[in-house]
Amino acid sequence: MPPRGYRKGFSDDRQPVDRQLYTRLPAAVYAELKSEARARSMTTSGLSRAVLVAYRARRTVSVPRAHGPRDEALRQLARIGNNLNQLARQANAGLVPVTENELRSALSSLLAAASRL
Numbered sequence: 001m002p003p004r005g006y007r008k009g010f011s012d013d014r015q016p017v018d019r020q021l022y023t024r025l026p027a028a029v030y031a032e033l034k035s036e037a038r039a040r041s042m043t044t045s046g047l048s049r050a051v052l053v054a055y056r057a058r059r060t061v062s063v064p065r066a067h068g069p070r071d072e073a074l075r076q077l078a079r080i081g082n083n084l085n086q087l088a089r090q091a092n093a094g095l096v097p098v099t100e101n102e103l104r105s106a107l108s109s110l111l112a113a114a115s116r117l
Contacts, residue, residue: 017049039066070117077114084110 025033030044037047040063047063054061088103090096 021052036066040064073117074114077110077117080110 033047034044037044040047042050042063050063051061084103084106087096087098091098091100091103
C-alpha cells in the first residue's frame with residue numbers, strides 16, 4: 001500500500017516544483033507552444049516541463065494526445081451510428097416504419113463520411 005493510501009488523484013512519484021526557469025521565445029514559437037499545450041489540455045509550463053524532463057532523461061515525451069477537429073468529427077459519427085443502430089433494432093421489432101433500404105443507404109453514407117476522415 002502506498003504511504004498515503006489509495007487516494008484518487010494523488011501519486012507517489014510527484015516531486016515538488018520549487019525552481020523556476022525563465023526563457024525568451026519569439027512570438028511565433030510561443031504561439032505554437034501555447035496552441036499545442038491547449039490542444040493537449042495542458043499549460044504551457046507543464047508542456048515545457050515535460051519536454052525538458054524527457055530530454056534530460058533521454059526518453060520520449062509522455063504527454064496527453066492532442067485532440068483536434070478530427071476527433072470531434074469521429075465522436076459525432078459514433079453518435080450517429082448509435083442512433084442508426086437503435087433505429088435498426090426498432091425497425092426489426094416492428095416499432096418504426098423504416099425500410100431496410102433506407103437504413104442501408106443511411107449506413108452507406110455514414111461509412112462514406114467516416115472514410116473521408
